[in-house]
């Protein structure tokens with residue numbers, strides 16, 4: 001009796017249910033396991049609200065699919081006229097969930113399908129982390145790298161050295177960008193790979209140390225020099241111009257015997273001629289700077 005009771009319970013909670021994991025963009029067929037429909041009526045329902053999405057009734061001459069209450073199944077459902085199996089074409093994450101099949105003939109049979117849809121994995125990107133290498137370990141023999149994946153959910157990102165796992169990071173339902181650092185020595189001859197995987201697929205990117213670890217010195221240092229030289233030049237120009245203006249100002253003030261150190265309105269005509277001189281001064285000092293550099 002107890003065994004029978006348990007069997008009953010099992011069938012109620014869906015022992016006959018299937019779990020399917022598919023990739024976004026796939027076509028998924030949910031099978032009725034009938035070879036041919038005779039007298040049976042077939043209902044396909046979706047989601048917690050079990051809304052009717054497809055129906056076959058020989059007696060009432062019904063053979064139809066629906067777009068779903070919010071239209072998410074529009075142009076995506078195909079119903080097999082012979083077996084009643086339902087195909088969802090070009091599936092996306094919004095079609096994930098529980099599908100329920102009801103076959104009512106001589107007896108009522110129900111079957112549930114739990115469909116999980118995983119997004120396609122983006123390609124991985126391994127880059128050198130120039131910021132950390134130029135500041136802390138430029139004198140060491142180490143190279144800092146970062147492996148990153150944009151817009152991912154339900155994935156794990158890992159670094160492998162040969163076949164052994166070095167580090168990993170996981171994200172569940174949020175769609176975010178993940179990145180995972182790695183520090184290697186320039187002379188390292190091991191094979192490193194960055195692996196991104198979700199429950200049904202994975203993506204691997206192998207690390208090429210000789211190619212990646214020599215790009216920072218070529219890019220980082222000249223950029224730093226350019227910034228320093230620009231800042232220096234600006235400072236020198238500013239000092240020269242300020243000095244020139246102050247000297248002229250001082251002279252004017254002296255000639256006019258004004259009390260204030262600032263130029264007075266009486267010196268306006270002189271100021272105009274000074275402003276015309278300023279560009280000449282800048283050009284001259286820039287050339288000097290260039291020559292010096």
Ligand SMILES: *[C@@H]1O[C@H](CO)[C@@H](O)[C@H](O)[C@H]1NC(C)=O
Pocket residue numbers: 025090092
């Ligand atoms: C699949 O669905 C996506 C999103 O709805 C759409 O952008 C794409 O064009 C569809 N692909 C095909 C082959 O129908």
Ligand SMILES: *[C@@H]1O[C@H](CO)[C@@H](O)[C@H](O)[C@H]1NC(C)=O
Pocket residue numbers: 019098114115116
């Ligand atoms: C469907 O499958 C997913 C992943 O295996 C699971 O997390 C979820 O609880 C299942 N839902 C039902 C209603 O069984």
Ligand SMILES: *[C@@H]1O[C@H](CO)[C@@H](O)[C@H](O)[C@H]1NC(C)=O
Pocket residue numbers: 150151175
């Ligand atoms: C990331 O996903 C969001 C929405 O899911 C989208 O708007 C954005 O364009 C995506 N970015 C990239 C780089 O794929």
Ligand SMILES: *[C@@H]1O[C@H](CO)[C@@H](O)[C@H](O)[C@H]1NC(C)=O
Pocket residue numbers: 137140142183184185
């Ligand atoms: C260089 O990297 C190795 C691992 O590859 C690490 O053990 C070592 O501590 C690092 N050295 C420095 C100076 O960061």
Ligand SMILES: *[C@@H]1O[C@H](CO)[C@@H](O)[C@H](O)[C@H]1NC(C)=O
Pocket residue numbers: 195197201202203
């Ligand atoms: C990646 O997927 C392949 C099959 O596509 C499998 O053989 C391999 O073990 C997977 N690797 C990892 C690290 O999950």
